[in-house]
Amino acid sequence: MNVEQIKETYTEGMTIVLEEMKGEKTMPDGLRGTVKFVDDVGQIHMNWENGSSLALNIEEDKFFTMEEKKMISVILVEPGKYPKKIDIEDSLEAMQEVVGGYIEEYMPFDDDVAIVCNEKGKMNGAELNRAVYDKDGELMDIVAGKFFLCYAPIESETFQSLPKDMENKYREKFRFPERFFKQNDEIKVVPYKPINKEMER
Template sequence: MKIIVVKPFQNPKVMEIEHTLEAMQKIVGGYIEAVYPFDDPDVALVCNEEGKLEGLTPNRFLLNRNNGICDFICGDFFLCYAPADSENFESMPDNLIQKYIEKFSAKGVRI
């Protein structure tokens, strides 16, 4: 499965991982949680469900349209495709990869 991995203080990277829960948990370092904060409703941000509670390193802010911080993600996370008509995560489509690489190269991400 092709994903975009985002680590604190690093630029995002495209990676291929096995399409398994274990591979996804390894990327985020624990239980996974998917959130959908983007204008593209089929793009999932998958993070460590307990990242804030475990004190993982703050990674990226999510900014609203007024540039105010509305949330932040702690620890490593990844982006993948999660179409509404499927129960599974899928590879990120090539037409969205560059858009999200650019979006997450900034310190904050506008949603």
């Protein structure tokens, strides 16, 4: 691909998702950024979401555009960790990889927001993750294993990215990891803060 082709392909404002930038530990897999411009030697100058402005070299770096793969932004919730926003490919295989098995859609909320989890998480002994409550604050269920939250409007046949307001709402709703134990035949749920920095990410 020559310089003119690179300029035509990677236009200003296009969203790029990084897969690998050699030698740059501060540029992780999955980092997103927007194209500023392509210079006269074919480097793609970027505004990365971590504040970096490092340019991409199409011969050395691995990346893809959001247009090349249908991606959705979801909130990943793991046992013992704070929730985090991730981008995943809008495919069954990618979703199964995230939750570690066949997926199950669970919609206990008034909003069109789905919990997508491993359908056999509890049967397989996955670690208990987060509690789900009804409108009156009564415990309805406990999700086992990793899950993600996405937008699932009734008129759509596919999962979609969470709108910003719902992203903030559900990140806060599931913010703290939880421990579970029985007391007087009742299940008690105790939120806690992750122990170390690694768990906070």
